[in-house]
Amino acid sequence: DAKTTQPPSMDCAEGRAANLPCNHSTISGNEYVYWYRQIHSQGPQYIIHGLKNNETNEMASLIITEDRKSSTLILPHATLRDTAVYYCIVAGSNYKLTFGKGTLLTVNP
């Protein structure tokens, strides 16, 4: 699976949008972009995934660039409970999810 690069940490004010970037320049055609988050050592929580089109669900939006080499996870109105480590993972036919170090998002009051 392709490797991903994320900033180690980001801050966001409560109520504002949090935009978390991810680079995956070696992604191949059949690989999806997945986002999970882990809140204080709880089990990873699935957020959203996409192949090439932008996706939105009740938790977040996923914007994937046209060349698919990068993506952005958007939490439209961040709350304190969104403070977590966010993982961007590229996965295709390989079911082994590879968790890197992720981005620690801190939402400040």
Add this chain to the structure above:
Amino acid sequence: NAGVMQNPRHLVRRRGQEARLRCSPMKGHSHVYWYRQLPEEGLKFMVYLQKENIIDESGMPKERFSAEFPKEGPSILRIQQVVRGDSAAYFCASSPPYEGGITDTQYFGPGTRLTVL
């Protein structure tokens, strides 16, 4: 719809004892995955199972670790003769049956925190 269930949530063992970790997948899911998270590290894949079959155990240590997913009942991750280095959080995930070679979304349980004294 209950999520992935794991028990116990916390397990304390002395060196040399056995640890048994249980995972019940989400309803309708027939694929189970085990991951381990050592302190201050990311999750690492251990093993992938379907009912009565081990599909991929390439992430499992060669000795002392075993996993099963019987026809009835939960998946079990078993660690024999535990050592201090086995102290970690063990997470189970499940996914529904899939076709076409593209993996489906994995949903994780709350984990079992193993402490070896």
